[in-house]
Amino acid sequence: MNRFSFILVAVFLSSVPAHAYLDAGTGSIIAQLIIGGAAGFMVVMKLYWHKIKSFFPQRNKDETDRPE
Amino acid sequence: MQSAHAEPGSFRDPSGHIWHLDNRIFRTVKGDACEFFKAATKSGLFDVPFVHGGIVNTTIVEDTSIIDQIDDSFELLLEHDKVGLVNYPYEWCFDQLKEAALLHLEILREALDRDIMLSDASAYNIQFCGTTPYFIDMLSFRPYREGEVWNGYRQFCEQFLHPLLLQSELGVPFNNWFKGTLEGISGQDLVKLLPLRKKIKPKIAAHVWLAATLQKNAAQQNLQKMAAKETRQTLPKASMRNIFVSLYNWISKLSLEQGKKSAWSDYDKNNSYSDQEASAKTAFITRAVKESKPETVWDMGCNSGQFSEVCLTAGAKNAVGFDFDLKTVGIAFQRSKDKKLNLLTLNQDLANPSPAHGWAGTERKSLMARANADMTIALALIHHLVIGRNIPLDYFAGWLVSLAPEGIVEFVPKNDPMVQILLQNREDIFTDYTLENFEQALSQHAQIKRSDVITEDGRTLIHFVRNER
Numbered sequence: 001m002n003r004f005s006f007i008l009v010a011v012f013l014s015s016v017p018a019h020a021y022l023d024a025g026t027g028s029i030i031a032q033l034i035i036g037g038a039a040g041f042m043v044v045m046k047l048y049w050h051k052i053k054s055f056f057p058q059r060n061k062d063e064t065d066r067p068e
Numbered sequence: 069m070q071s072a073h074a075e076p077g078s079f080r081d082p083s084g085h086i087w088h089l090d091n092r093i094f095r096t097v098k099g100d101a102c103e104f105f106k107a108a109t110k111s112g113l114f115d116v117p118f119v120h121g122g123i124v125n126t127t128i129v130e131d132t133s134i135i136d137q138i139d140d141s142f143e144l145l146l147e148h149d150k151v152g153l154v155n156y157p158y159e160w161c162f163d164q165l166k167e168a169a170l171l172h173l174e175i176l177r178e179a180l181d182r183d184i185m186l187s188d189a190s191a192y193n194i195q196f197c198g199t200t201p202y203f204i205d206m207l208s209f210r211p212y213r214e215g216e217v218w219n220g221y222r223q224f225c226e227q228f229l230h231p232l233l234l235q236s237e238l239g240v241p242f243n244n245w246f247k248g249t250l251e252g253i254s255g256q257d258l259v260k261l262l263p264l265r266k267k268i269k270p271k272i273a274a275h276v277w278l279a280a281t282l283q284k285n286a287a288q289q290n291l292q293k294m295a296a297k298e299t300r301q302t303l304p305k306a307s308m309r310n311i312f313v314s315l316y317n318w319i320s321k322l323s324l325e326q327g328k329k330s331a332w333s334d335y336d337k338n339n340s341y342s343d344q345e346a347s348a349k350t351a352f353i354t355r356a357v358k359e360s361k362p363e364t365v366w367d368m369g370c371n372s373g374q375f376s377e378v379c380l381t382a383g384a385k386n387a388v389g390f391d392f393d394l395k396t397v398g399i400a401f402q403r404s405k406d407k408k409l410n411l412l413t414l415n416q417d418l419a420n421p422s423p424a425h426g427w428a429g430t431e432r433k434s435l436m437a438r439a440n441a442d443m444t445i446a447l448a449l450i451h452h453l454v455i456g457r458n459i460p461l462d463y464f465a466g467w468l469v470s471l472a473p474e475g476i477v478e479f480v481p482k483n484d485p486m487v488q489i490l491l492q493n494r495e496d497i498f499t500d501y502t503l504e505n506f507e508q509a510l511s512q513h514a515q516i517k518r519s520d521v522i523t524e525d526g527r528t529l530i531h532f533v534r535n536e537r
């Protein structure tokens with residue numbers, strides 16, 4: 001199972017009572033991987049933002065401001 | 069000279085223990101922890117100027133006369149600077165827990181930048197000395213393993229984030245709950261209390277709801293094994309650092325609702341005594357402190373810390389202010405920070421002070437077992453305990469004298485407007501509540517050194533010295 005489907009299954013399961021032998025850290029471990037993924041995604045976004053921006057054609061501000 | 073003895077609360081980490089010797093604090097270290105400590109020292113982590121406090125000053129002990137006295141198996145002996153009265157997170161006000169959380173995150177970030185990780189995220193690893201939080205567990209540092217997850221995340225949330233959110237989002241102080249569990253507040257409990265509009269706030273959804281929901285569902289779907297598999301080497305270092313930074317930015321913005329006042333927060337300005345009486349109080353306390361030269365003063369019912377400050381100005385080295393009202397503890401903490409006072413502020417209900425608890429009832433000490441004061445001041449406290457809480461007058465006198473070798477107590481007579489407020493909706497069963505009876509009860513345990521009437525209605529300050537026991 002890939003991580004994405006694993007997470008979906010985990011989050012949307014019906015609730016069950018916690019059981020005594022459950023390692024208390026499981027939820028937090030998976031949660032930080034998801035959060036870490038999002039945070040990591042943001043870093044990537046920041047790093048590559050200029051490349052993403054330049055991918056889309058833009059009207060150059062200088063051009064629009066240029067007098068006719 | 070006292071013989072060395074192990075700290076009963078220091079047992080969770082097998083790589084070392086805290087020892088007390090001659091009023092000094094030592095820590096034994098063995099195994100890998102010795103190398104980890106040396107590596108952390110070499111990395112410069114202990115020299116970082118942190119914004120929200122610091123790491124307790126620690127030196128390696130080479131004096132064999134000390135080493136020989138400590139009956140433990142160890143390879144390295146460290147000495148920590150003493151931090152004064154031991155204090156616990158459930159005794160802190162909101163701003164203190166927030167400062168401690170921010171210090172912990174700062175240390176995590178700086179450590180990670182040096183390829184060092186902290187093995188846990190216990191709020192008990194932080195101690196306030198005055199207004200400054202210090203990280204005290206030098207055995208928490210170990211090498212970072214590429215791709216590892218943050219093992220202390222759940223503990224950080226339960227002991228820092230959830231208690232702070234309980235108070236900032238729901239207006240419920242965390243202290244009594246934290247004191248009951250000792251391990252903090254679980255995400256599953258907090259989620260049950262949060263209304264939907266709070267639950268869907270992105271940061272709460274991510275750090276509280278998500279983990280709690282996954283945890284709740286983990287048993288049925290055998291997620292534990294899957295999580296164990298998934299978490300092997302999967303969290304990039306940059307992502308972990310980002311979690312630290314985003315939690316730091318979030319927590320630094322958490323605050324209590326502004327503008328809400330407690331009955332006590334304006335007491336400084338709206339109390340029932342005049343400026344002249346306040347200066348009489350200041351003069352009496354200043355004289356007593358100058359005569360007795362106490363190192364540590366306990367201010368029982370400190371309110372905004374006004375008279376703790378008087379003690380410090382008069383020459384006391386440090387003061388601890390206790391109050392049952394959390395708003396005023398916050399105000400006293402702010403005063404102490406603003407004026408750079410050596411005043412530690414703690415929340416205590418003096419009719420129900422922190423008990424001894426934790427494993428075998430010895431892990432966390434009761435307030436009384438931690439008593440370290442040379443002098444107490446108990447100003448306008450007596451009526452709250454004797455009339456407000458039905459503590460017999462002689463119990464109050466005996467308790468007060470037991471706290472320190474000497475003290476100053478203010479007697480508030482029954483005709484005082486503040487006492488009348490306490491009595492207005494109840495039967496007056498306090499027929500023995502008189503100055504004469506109180507002085508008599510006090511003289512069972514102490515000598516009255518000086519006594520001055522400071523208000524027209526008869527508020528009286530008494531400086532007493534405990535009888536030799």
